[in-house]
Amino acid sequence: MNRYVALVIAIVSEVFGxxxxxxxxxxxxxxxxxxxxxxxxxxxxxxxxxxxTLPLSIAYGIWSGVGTAITAMIGVFVWGDPFNMLIAIGLILIIGGVVLLNAPQKQKVASKMI
Structure with missing residues (x-):
């Protein structure tokens, strides 16, 4: 099974739960x-x-971040939870964090100083 398909199923199941x-x-x-x-x-x-096949930091970051964002939006639209600018900023920061976790990381190579 594709690792991202499994992750999407995990997110949907968590939001359902x-x-x-x-x-x-x-x-x-x-x-x-x-x-x-x-x-x-x-x-x-x-x-x-x-x-x-996915690193823990990436998989858990996506699972918890996307799950939190979707759950918050369902809370607003289905359960009538409050929504304001601070909540919107928080959701944007969560999504930004997930994007940054998935950004390609450059490894620094230590150079020898002579």
Whole structure:
């Protein structure tokens, strides 16, 4: 399986599990509670698949950052969570951090001084 496909499935599963957590009402509703377990179980499984070939810092950064951003937007549009300029800036910074984690890194070569 492609490492990024596994990572996308992990993100979607995590977002699903988080929204089921909201719907579970403190684990008092059975079906959403089962959705939490299924969502996070699948999420961690597919995250572990992506970690076979992706560095931890990149995979976890993408998983947590993109998952947080999507969950925040679902919170605004579905759950009526507040949205203001500070939240928008925070989401932009999260997305920027994910982009920077994926930017090609140049390795510095130590030169000998004679």
């Amino acid at each position: 988080t929204n089921m957590l909201k719907m579970s009402d403190g684990f008092t509703n059975l079906l959403p509670s089962m959705g939490v377990i299924a969502g996070f179980g699948l999420s961690f499984y597919f995250l572990s698949i992506s970690l076979k």
